[in-house]
Amino acid sequence: MSSQIYEVGMSEYKIAENPVILVSSGVGSCLIIALYDRTRKIGAMAHAMLPQAADLQAAKETPARFVEQIIPILIEEMEDVGCKKENIIAKLAGGANMFATLGIYSREIGVKNIQKAHEMLEHLNIEIDAENTGGNNGRHVEFNLANGVLSIISKI
Amino acid sequence: MISKEDLKKMGEISEAGSKSASSALSVMTGQDIAIEISDPEIVQIEQLQKNSKNGLVVSVLLKIEGELNGEMLLVLPESSAMKLVDILLRKKSQKTVKLDKLSESALREVGNILVGNYLSALSNALKMELLESVPDLVLDTRESIMNSLVVEISQHGYETIVFKMEFEVQKEEVKGEMFMFFNPQSIEKILEKIKK
Numbered sequence: 089m090s091s092q093i094y095e096v097g098m099s100e101y102k103i104a105e106n107p108v109i110l111v112s113s114g115v116g117s118c119l120i121i122a123l124y125d126r127t128r129k130i131g132a133m134a135h136a137m138l139p140q141a142a143d144l145q146a147a148k149e150t151p152a153r154f155v156e157q158i159i160p161i162l163i164e165e166m167e168d169v170g171c172k173k174e175n176i177i178a179k180l181a182g183g184a185n186m187f188a189t190l191g192i193y194s195r196e197i198g199v200k201n202i203q204k205a206h207e208m209l210e211h212l213n214i215e216i217d218a219e220n221t222g223g224n225n226g227r228h229v230e231f232n233l234a235n236g237v238l239s240i241i242s243k244i
Numbered sequence: 245m246i247s248k249e250d251l252k253k254m255g256e257i258s259e260a261g262s263k264s265a266s267s268a269l270s271v272m273t274g275q276d277i278a279i280e281i282s283d284p285e286i287v288q289i290e291q292l293q294k295n296s297k298n299g300l301v302v303s304v305l306l307k308i309e310g311e312l313n314g315e316m317l318l319v320l321p322e323s324s325a326m327k328l329v330d331i332l333l334r335k336k337s338q339k340t341v342k343l344d345k346l347s348e349s350a351l352r353e354v355g356n357i358l359v360g361n362y363l364s365a366l367s368n369a370l371k372m373e374l375l376e377s378v379p380d381l382v383l384d385t386r387e388s389i390m391n392s393l394v395v396e397i398s399q400h401g402y403e404t405i406v407f408k409m410e411f412e413v414q415k416e417e418v419k420g421e422m423f424m425f426f427n428p429q430s431i432e433k434i435l436e437k438i439k440k
Contacts, residue, residue: 097290097293097294098290098293098391098394099290113385113387113388114293114296114385114386114387114388114389114390114391115388115391116384116388116389116390116391116392116393116395117391117392117395117396118391118392118395137394137395137398138395138398138399146402150402153398153402184388184392186382186384186388186389186392187305187380187382187392187396188380189305189306189307189377189378189380190305190380190392190393190396197395197396197399198392198395224382225384225388226384226385226387226388226389226391226392227388228385243300243384243385244300244383244384
């Protein structure tokens with residue numbers, strides 16, 4: 089059975105069921121949050137940019153921009169299609185600090201994105217099953233909903 | 245709100261900077277440079293990453309400091325970057341196959357000179373003191389580089405004005421892009437100066 093491929097661009101999220109591969113290419117300091125229900129083979133993936141929204145309007149308009157805002161939405165929407173919260177696991181990728189210069193100025197947004205995801209997932213009682221975060225390289229991420237494997241390719 | 249007229253005026257000032265940068269590149273390489281300057285455009289920041297091919301590029305990033313704040317990014321496809329190193333270090337063609345410390349520092353210097361010339365043209369036009377940070381060089385996919393730049397820009401808002409120049413060292417098949425971004429307070433300062 090060949091899988092359909094769905095792109096998840098910056099500040100976007102998608103929920104899908106096997107046979108689907110969710111793909112985000114060019115992940116720098118952004119963070120990929122991938123949630124998976126093994127029993128249902130349903131997955132959700134978000135490509136978030138910042139730890140949290142500065143104001144309510146920003147959060148409402150584009151929740152997938154923000155780690156804090158999008159994680160509960162992913163879980164809720166998975167539950168809406170019949171997933172049980174206790175079956176959902178999380179995988180994280182991204183949060184790189186590619187430019188040393190930016191690291192100084194933006195106080196390592198990548199790191200803050202990772203921290204915020206940990207904080208939220210712990211709070212919501214979702215286990216982090218695997219993680220490939222930080223470092224200095226960009227990542228190409230593929231999330232296969234047949235088995236929940238999150239593949240990461242760095243070109244460097 | 246930024247009017248079309250304001251964008252046009254800012255575009256003219258940026259164009260003078262771009263032309264100054266390209267003539268510096270022409271002096272450095274001893275070659276004619278063809279340039280294409282895009283009209284400044286207000287975009288949603290996520291758009292900056294779209295339509296990026298996933299090939300490897302060498303990027304040089306400098307922060308604009310002083311009376312204005314922003315970022316300037318030089319993007320060269322990997323093959324163009326190596327050819328440019330050959331020209332700058334007076335090597336035989338196709339000698340550079342991997343970027344070593346010397347070639348990286350040559351490319352950082354290109355970033356320095358292009359940005360320095362761009363900024364001094366702006367500095368003259370706006371009567372402002374402008375500085376640049378130490379250049380930062382990264383080799384990675386264009387998409388992931390733009391991704392990280394977008395995250396940096398996002399701290400000042402979710403829309404930005406893109407100032408862009410494409411250039412080509414004609415005989416040598418070296419192609420590149422230069423992007424300039426100013427944060428919203430700096431755009432306001434530029435507009436105030438223009439209106440005086």
